[in-house]
Amino acid sequence: MSTVILESAGTASTMRRNFWRGVWRVMLRKPSRLVGAVIVLGFAFMGVFGPMFYPDLLPHNADNIYAPMSGEHWFGTDGQGRDVVALVVTGSRYVLLSALVTAIITVVLGTSIGLFSGFKRGRWDTVLMRLTDMKLTIPGLPLLLVLSTVWKFGSAVEMGLLLGLLGWGGVARAVRSQTLSLRERGFIEAARGLGLSTTHIVGKELLPSMAPYIAMNMLIAVTGAVYAQVGLFFLGVLPYEANNWGVMLNLAVFGGGAMTTTAALPYMLAPLLAILLLTLGIVLVVDAMDEIFNPRLREE
Amino acid sequence: MITGTGITKTFRQRGNVLGKREVPALRGVDFAIGKGGAASFIGESGCGKTTLGRIIAGLESYDEGEIAIDGTPMTPLKPKQRQPHFRKIQMIHQDPYSALNPTRTIYQTLQAPLALRAGQTGRPKAWIDERATEVLSLVGLDPATVLSRYPHQLSGGMRQRVVIARALTVDPEMLVADEAVSMIDVSLRLGILALLKDLRDRLGVSVLFITHDVATARYIGADGELYVIYRGQVVERGPVDTIIADPVHPYTQSLLSAIPVLHGLERPGEEPVVPLESLSADQSDSGCLFEPRCPFRGDRCATERPLLQVTKEAPQEHACFYPERRQVIARPMSEV
Amino acid sequence: MPQEAPGVRVDGLTVVYRTPAGELPAVRDVSLTLEPGTITGIVGESGSGKSTMALSLLNAVQPPGRIAAGSVEIDGLGDVVGFAGERLRKARGAHIGYVFQAAQNSMNPLKTVGKQLLDLGRSHGVADLRGLVREAKELLARMGLDGARVLDSYQHELSGGMRQRVGIMLALVLNAHLVVLDEPTTALDMITQANILKIVREVHAERGLTTLVITHDIGVVAEVADRLAVMYGGRLVEQGPTRQVLGSPRHPYTRGLITAIPRLTGDIDEARALPGRPPTLATVPKEGCVFRERCPLRMDVCDTVDPDAVADGSRIVACHAVNVREHA
Numbered sequence A: 001m002s003t004v005i006l007e008s009a010g011t012a013s014t015m016r017r018n019f020w021r022g023v024w025r026v027m028l029r030k031p032s033r034l035v036g037a038v039i040v041l042g043f044a045f046m047g048v049f050g051p052m053f054y055p056d057l058l059p060h061n062a063d064n065i066y067a068p069m070s071g072e073h074w075f076g077t078d079g080q081g082r083d084v085v086a087l088v089v090t091g092s093r094y095v096l097l098s099a100l101v102t103a104i105i106t107v108v109l110g111t112s113i114g115l116f117s118g119f120k121r122g123r124w125d126t127v128l129m130r131l132t133d134m135k136l137t138i139p140g141l142p143l144l145l146v147l148s149t150v151w152k153f154g155s156a157v158e159m160g161l162l163l164g165l166l167g168w169g170g171v172a173r174a175v176r177s178q179t180l181s182l183r184e185r186g187f188i189e190a191a192r193g194l195g196l197s198t199t200h201i202v203g204k205e206l207l208p209s210m211a212p213y214i215a216m217n218m219l220i221a222v223t224g225a226v227y228a229q230v231g232l233f234f235l236g237v238l239p240y241e242a243n244n245w246g247v248m249l250n251l252a253v254f255g256g257g258a259m260t261t262t263a264a265l266p267y268m269l270a271p272l273l274a275i276l277l278l279t280l281g282i283v284l285v286v287d288a289m290d291e292i293f294n295p296r297l298r299e300e
Numbered sequence B: 001m002i003t004g005t006g007i008t009k010t011f012r013q014r015g016n017v018l019g020k021r022e023v024p025a026l027r028g029v030d031f032a033i034g035k036g037g038a039a040s041f042i043g044e045s046g047c048g049k050t051t052l053g054r055i056i057a058g059l060e061s062y063d064e065g066e067i068a069i070d071g072t073p074m075t076p077l078k079p080k081q082r083q084p085h086f087r088k089i090q091m092i093h094q095d096p097y098s099a100l101n102p103t104r105t106i107y108q109t110l111q112a113p114l115a116l117r118a119g120q121t122g123r124p125k126a127w128i129d130e131r132a133t134e135v136l137s138l139v140g141l142d143p144a145t146v147l148s149r150y151p152h153q154l155s156g157g158m159r160q161r162v163v164i165a166r167a168l169t170v171d172p173e174m175l176v177a178d179e180a181v182s183m184i185d186v187s188l189r190l191g192i193l194a195l196l197k198d199l200r201d202r203l204g205v206s207v208l209f210i211t212h213d214v215a216t217a218r219y220i221g222a223d224g225e226l227y228v229i230y231r232g233q234v235v236e237r238g239p240v241d242t243i244i245a246d247p248v249h250p251y252t253q254s255l256l257s258a259i260p261v262l263h264g265l266e267r268p269g270e271e272p273v274v275p276l277e278s279l280s281a282d283q284s285d286s287g288c289l290f291e292p293r294c295p296f297r298g299d300r301c302a303t304e305r306p307l308l309q310v311t312k313e314a315p316q317e318h319a320c321f322y323p324e325r326r327q328v329i330a331r332p333m334s335e336v
Numbered sequence C: 001m002p003q004e005a006p007g008v009r010v011d012g013l014t015v016v017y018r019t020p021a022g023e024l025p026a027v028r029d030v031s032l033t034l035e036p037g038t039i040t041g042i043v044g045e046s047g048s049g050k051s052t053m054a055l056s057l058l059n060a061v062q063p064p065g066r067i068a069a070g071s072v073e074i075d076g077l078g079d080v081v082g083f084a085g086e087r088l089r090k091a092r093g094a095h096i097g098y099v100f101q102a103a104q105n106s107m108n109p110l111k112t113v114g115k116q117l118l119d120l121g122r123s124h125g126v127a128d129l130r131g132l133v134r135e136a137k138e139l140l141a142r143m144g145l146d147g148a149r150v151l152d153s154y155q156h157e158l159s160g161g162m163r164q165r166v167g168i169m170l171a172l173v174l175n176a177h178l179v180v181l182d183e184p185t186t187a188l189d190m191i192t193q194a195n196i197l198k199i200v201r202e203v204h205a206e207r208g209l210t211t212l213v214i215t216h217d218i219g220v221v222a223e224v225a226d227r228l229a230v231m232y233g234g235r236l237v238e239q240g241p242t243r244q245v246l247g248s249p250r251h252p253y254t255r256g257l258i259t260a261i262p263r264l265t266g267d268i269d270e271a272r273a274l275p276g277r278p279p280t281l282a283t284v285p286k287e288g289c290v291f292r293e294r295c296p297l298r299m300d301v302c303d304t305v306d307p308d309a310v311a312d313g314s315r316i317v318a319c320h321a322v323n324v325r326e327h328a
Helices: A004-007 A011-029 A031-053 A084-120 A122-137 A140-152 A158-182 A186-193 A200-234 A245-255 A265-292 A297-300 B049-056 B079-086 B106-121 B127-137 B154-170 B187-205 B214-220 B240-245 B248-257 C049-055 C085-094 C113-123 C129-142 C145-152 C161-174 C189-209 C218-224 C241-245 C252-257 C321-325
Strands: B001-015 B017-035 B039-040 B064-069 B089-092 B173-179 B206-213 B225-230 B233-239 B307-309 B314-318 C008-019 C022-034 C038-042 C065-074 C094-099 C178-182 C208-214 C227-232 C234-243 C310-312 C315-317
Touching: A011 A265, A011 A297, A031 A084, A031 A265, A084 A122, A084 A158, A084 A245, A084 A265, A122 A158, A122 A245, A140 A158, A140 A200, A158 A200, A186 B089, A186 B154, A200 A245, A200 A265, A200 B106, A245 A265, A265 A297, A265 B079, B001 B049, B017 B039, B017 B049, B017 B064, B017 B225, B017 B233, B039 B214, B049 B089, B049 B173, B049 B206, B049 C189, B064 C315, B089 B154, B106 B154, B127 B154, B127 B187, B127 C234, B154 B187, B173 B187, B187 B206, B187 C252, B206 B214, B206 C085, B206 C310, B214 B240, B225 B240, B225 B248, B225 C145, B225 C189, B233 B240, B233 B248, B240 B314, B248 C189, C008 C049, C022 C049, C022 C065, C022 C227, C022 C234, C038 C049, C038 C189, C038 C218, C049 C065, C085 C094, C094 C161, C113 C129, C113 C145, C113 C161, C129 C145, C129 C161, C145 C218, C161 C178, C161 C189, C189 C208, C189 C218, C218 C241, C218 C321, C227 C241, C227 C252, C234 C252
Parallel strands: B039 B206, B039 B225, B089 B173, B173 B206, C038 C208, C038 C227, C094 C178, C178 C208
Antiparallel strands: B001 B017, B001 B064, B225 B233, B233 B314, B307 B314, C008 C022, C008 C065, C227 C234, C234 C315, C310 C315
């Protein structure tokens, strides 16, 4: 009897250890997941530490512009003779940081509004969902174009904030419908019958059941945000102040003529490859989310 | 003691622009379940038995009537004030698979309500663990093996026991078991029924059993009271064994006649009642509710609604103008 | 074309499922004969292999499952285990009718019953679709339904009992004479259940069918079946004429199962649950008797040797304790 109590008293830390052991098992199940995780971690590393390896002002070389791929310059050089790889690495921080901010805002806002709406139902639900509908009907791109004329987006956080505020609608709707179906389940009804607090019901019963869903949305929001801002910079609606993959694409196409001549092609391919690789990594990791957060699939 | 008088509930279905469709679920039901007592609601799906059970457990509202828990009427109270009263009545759901959170271990499931109580009563943390192992032992599970498990690692029967254990964490006065064994393997059902009966005997918890299977209702206790419900109205009410042996309402008789006979062990009843097949979708609401399907309907039945009462034909209450005893149930070969 | 009710001989049937823990048998070495024109009931709890067994009759076990050994010989068809592709598809429906669980929504919710009937007819190359509809209406009328109205209805417009009758109609309308009913009354109310069972009995007799009923409810089998087969942990542990098996069950599992059924009369305390729980695919013992963990008659030999099914007249029992006693 005493061992049982001891065991359960230590439950919280044991459970955490078991959880991470389970996560490891899930990742090992398919090699593709490990590859995905390595890619995502690699990008995170690049965003955090990458720029430290390069001087603030990258070395120019006016005699070596649009150089082809070589041992010295893996992806050649840009229109000012700067190394493309160096540009991709130093540009990653802005892209990844703003994407992360976007993803966090999307998920936090979307989840809380969806949860609240689905759990409270009634009047709150109606008001919030009309709000969401209105938000969903606002076309994002034209609004961004308009906003970019007054706002310069020099900082990645500002960029992420704006994209996040524009992007939570879909998540809110999806989380709300999940909440509506979950709240009819026996265990939620039982929790209410036992007199457990709403905080407990939402935080401990509802959220964990939606965790895989939320985690997936978060990861997908990252890719969405990367596409959105790279697109904006590519279109040139935003100023070139920041070093950014989108700016690189823009310069490669409109400055270097990458679409017509081969000289600037590596310059265009490098950021594209980076985006592709990041998306691939995220897609591979998303595959594991369901199994990580579902105890049954985790243990099997 | 939980009593209900004239409980009425109407579901309003969303209709078209011209108006809503009203579906009466309960039409003035009275009931009383004493401390440590047992009652069973019997009827077909859609008869209102589950709605009534949910109303009693505080999970559903009612339109008219009054529910009193230990003498306190619920209607004048605000939802917040009702909650502590309704907490004494715990629901055991039909589906033990959805009644437990798949992402939480059994310990976590039991710990949450216990921690709440410990907080309210100033008990120490150790009490939570002690009580968790205690309620699991009460329902016949081994705490050492079950506590750290997730629901998916348990069988249906074990899960239903955990659900009952969770209900016991709040020291309830009554358990409302809605078809609580219909999703459990046949060889294990009786174990759950016996457990409910045992909790009555040992803890004095009263049990309200909701089922379409009359035979299981007996196993909650011989002193139990049976409520036969048809389209939101109680049509017969009395001690379980009296109604099974001597039913007088034709609907009760139809229900009992429909129970499969174990040929080889039992002999079928002599006067089985088969209700008429009523194909009309919208049944009329005037007169006796069972009249369209009743093989024994008389002149009064189409126009007048019989009320629940005791007559000289039978000791139990019934709502029928022409009550008559019929031998409908199968008897064991050895008895005849 | 008047057909004879076919007989079915299942011999040494083993069905395995591929799992991470290797191939595990869901049905193991089952032999069962369905005499022409009889109703046979298979009773078993979850994980007993009864549904897999029923699917094997149509050679319809889905991957990761496969029939690993044995044969299913159907009169007029041959061994369906060897069938594949078009030949198998034609055999289902035309020779073997399958009625899905009442609880499942086995119909297409977007099509009316009539549309689905025509789809069924076309896929089996029925030339006379008018005749098919006429036949369907007759069958529905026979079961107490308004045929024209039902054919015009969508699934959600029908009650559970009506859906089940439509299921029976779809299984019989192509003139199949071997019918498999999987849990025909699960999730139905008592009165509806009694009604469906009565219909099954009557239609069986009128059309001259061989019928197999799969259920977890002994009461259902007791009402309709001539022969009763009890499955446990993938093994067929006892079979025989229904009344005999119910009246004097021999296998300890059958006995336990019957004692565990709540009854309307008699002493409440006599009924009791079986101890333990039924095995799952993963927990079925690899060797020895599948029931020994819950068995009151367990002997040493049960741990190591799986008892053979031994015939004694019309009864077949697979139990060391029972067979020893009888031979002594």
